[in-house]
Amino acid sequence: MVLACKSKSPEEQIRFNSRHINNIISEMTDLMVNDVTNPPLAARFFSYACLAGYEVVSQNDSAYRSMHGLLNKYPQIAKPAGISGYNYQLSAILAMLETAKKMQPSGTLLQKYQQQFLDSCRQEGLSEEVITNSLTYAQDISKQILAYAKADKYNRISNYPRYSPNNQEGGWYPTPPGFFAPVEPYFNTVRSFTLDTCAQFKPIPPVAFSKDKNSAFYQLTNAVYQEGKNLPKDHQEIAAFWDCNPFALQDNGHLMVGMKKISPGAHWLGITGIACAQAKVDFAKAMKINTLVAVSLMDGFLACWDEKFRSNRIRPETAIRRYIDPNWKPLLQTPPFPEYLSGHSTISAAAAVILTHYLGEDFKYTDTVEERFGLPARKFNSFQEAAIEAGISRFYGGIHFMDAIDNGRKQGLQVGEWVLSKTEQKPAVVAASPKPE
Secondary structure: OOOOOOOOOOOOOOOOOHHHHHHHHHHHHHHHHHHOOOHHHHHHHHHHHHHHHHHHHHHHOOOOOOOOOOOOOOOOOOOOOOOOOOOHHHHHHHHHHHHHHHHOOOHHHHHHHHHHHHHHHHHOOOOHHHHHHHHHHHHHHHHHHHHHHHOOOHHHHHHOOOOOOOOOOOEOOOOOOOOOOOOOOOHHHOOOOOOOOOOOOOOOOOOOOOOOOOOHHHHHHHHHHHHHHOOOHHHHHHHHHOOOOOOOEEEOOOOEEEOOOOOHHHHHHHHHHHHHHHHOOOHHHHHHHHHHHHHHHHHHHHHHHHHHHHHOEOOHHHHHHHHOOOOOOOOOOOOOOOOOOOHHHHHHHHHHHHHHHHHOOOOOEEEOOOHHHOOOOEEEOOHHHHHHHHHHHHHHOOOOOHHHHHHHHHHHHHHHHHHHHHHOOOOOOOOOOOOOO
16 A cells, blocks of 8 residues: 555545555455446446546536446435545545445455554545545445435346246256356346346347358357367467356365356456556546446446347257267357357457557556466557457357357447447447347
């Protein structure tokens, strides 16, 4: 928790930077790994925490506009009356923490980190009065953001009937070794941040299921099968790097062991932290970039999940075992939800649109996000290069057909541009797909 300089008064404020934001994201990510938080829900947690921090920034820096009037049903967030003698950057960080503490299942565990963080602020010379006032400010903003979050209808999902596979030929069915129930089948009932409807960027239908060896679907299936039989080492490395499957299990003979991993959204917010630090963007801009990346992740998952449970397509693992080779196994463990579209392809493309807009088309960086999980760093020449690799990793891993990857990327690009069009008040550069009938 390194702070830039000492401060003896509110006027001589300690300056925070993008790394402090990334530290909160990392702490939230660790809790999500512990709680086995599913990918769409993880994006929801990140979004509201970042919005809380960004709202503080917008109230104290005239260069940044509140999200009121930009995001769907986003309220006017009132600045606490009579508040003074605070450090607004500290308040923004604390607003993120206060929001995450309330939303995440194990959120109370963040209290220890918060206390350590505030102790470091004291050691750097920030007065008790400034810390107290900054925390009071943060708690007030967080309370208003949490009310906005509660109104998104996620809490109603538990009231819906339990989802069951329809057992139709070519339809999705739970896969080994866990045979988990599908994740978030009603996610498209949650309020989006920017989308008119979750089906706004509805993709073309998936290639139709067929057992005919001359059919397009059989060729898609066989392509996954053949790739998996002779998978080059570099393809294995790419698949492992982008795995990001919180539900993975390892069969150790008589015991199934959970292999805890970060979500795809956590990976992209990790990339955001790396890029913001490398570009030396200031605190306020870093908060905005993190917030819009998180918003694009949430809306990307909403759009993708809307299609997943509409097309309800079979996974390659199931199709290959039934119609080609009963002993085949994919390199990666198949996640528990329908195949079409590829979620990783969608949200990676969306996040890359946001990062490219703020940091440039040819932004070279080294992705070290997975190093703490034992995977070597990878270098990229642009965010979209990384997004494309994230998508193709699902083919290499044996968990997606190519049309799900290609069309997921198309949807993600549309979502990313739409988020920018709404939040930056600029025309979208991609047209929406026709609305469903």
